[in-house]
Amino acid sequence: MDWRVIKVSEENNSFIYKGKLLFNKEYDEVLKFHSPGLAPVKDASGWYHISVKGIEVYKARYNRTFGYYFNRASVINNDSWFHIDDRGERLYDVNYAWTGNYQEHLCAVRDFNNQYFHIDLDGNPIYESKYRFVGDFKDGYACVKQLNGFYKHIDNLGNVLNDKTFLDLGVFHKNYATAKDKNGWFHIDKQGHELYKERYAMIEPFYNGFAVVDTFEGVKQIINEKGIIILEM
Template identity: 50%
Template sequence: MNWKNIKVNAEGNGFCLEGQAIFGPYKSVLKFHAPGLAPVEDETGSYHINSEGMALYRQRYLRTFGYYCERAAVSSEQGQFHIDTKGNAIYGERYDWCGNYQQDICTVRKGGEYFHIDLQGHPLYEERYRYAGDFRDGYACVRQADGYCLHIDSQGRALHPYRYLELDVFHKGFARAKDEAGWLHIDLAGRPVYNRRFLQLEPFYNGFALVQNQGGEHEIINEKGDCQHKI
């Protein structure tokens, strides 16, 4: 059957197809991801099943997560790591925490320090951070030891010289950022695209963004920071 049509049931402990139960009940499940595998947990432990409801491997883990880039994070007594679509460990290292692969790159934590690894589990750079987020469109946000955030590329190089108190990934050429005066949008060069600052804001959506101004009012602004109307 087509795994894309298999849904998690309302109880979160099994799967259904066209409204009919097909697998379960389990203790817990997560949805199917390409290439058609899903994490489940029963009395034996956590593992993955295929679209026929069969266990992918004999090993059991403390917890299993969804597949991304044909790799899934799993949690064992020795730590967290990634397995391939046959259930084999990708690398020998064990981490305190693993994220999910995005754009063939994954965030991990070891000894309280965050960094990124490639598909084979090799660190992409030597620097270590207080926190490191997922890559999107070639760049990721990281938080340095001094608390300031910056954008880096897949080789760990800073995209621009600017540092912010808070920082988000780029969306349609702009990123959310926060400096000492408040929230704003910046361009790919790290520069503010307008002079205003806000209490909070959303990413631009087709040229406009929802913000909350310093007076607590909600506005829709354009990419120049001009108010189009208040909500």
């Protein structure tokens, strides 16, 4: 059975396959299947994962389980977060206050001092720095909020991408990222250089060369990668 065509019911308590109830069973809550074909479910015994045959993958039960990414899933045991592999085995001994999902072989975590960093597939930190917040990696880069409150981009070794800092920051999408300074939002390249001088109340990433922006006067516009207004909506 192809896990990719299994759907979650509208009630979020069962699985649907080709329009029919799968496993002939309803749960308290379910989340969708992820590679390698496992899904988080909750019943009276707690949260755990099942296979595409509806069979539990392991005997342990958790306060919460999440989907698998790179064959690793975040789980909560009381107030401790960590990752398990696709057999239900713990990946590492460290407990965290929060764990994200693996993206590009790396994962964001928060320790019990409320500091963020990234770990590798074995659970090892990939750098020594600690941050007030870190985001997921996309195309080799992640946004991090430094302890001084300013944002930067780092690469997948933990190196800073450039010498620029910002009040807020987005991931790179098709070579450009959203960024914010004291005057508002704009777009930057990988060197941290602005693409144009204008600032906006809100902006979206570029989509095939164009981005939606909101001016401080409440006007919604579409601009190109040079910042030229193409259309007012």
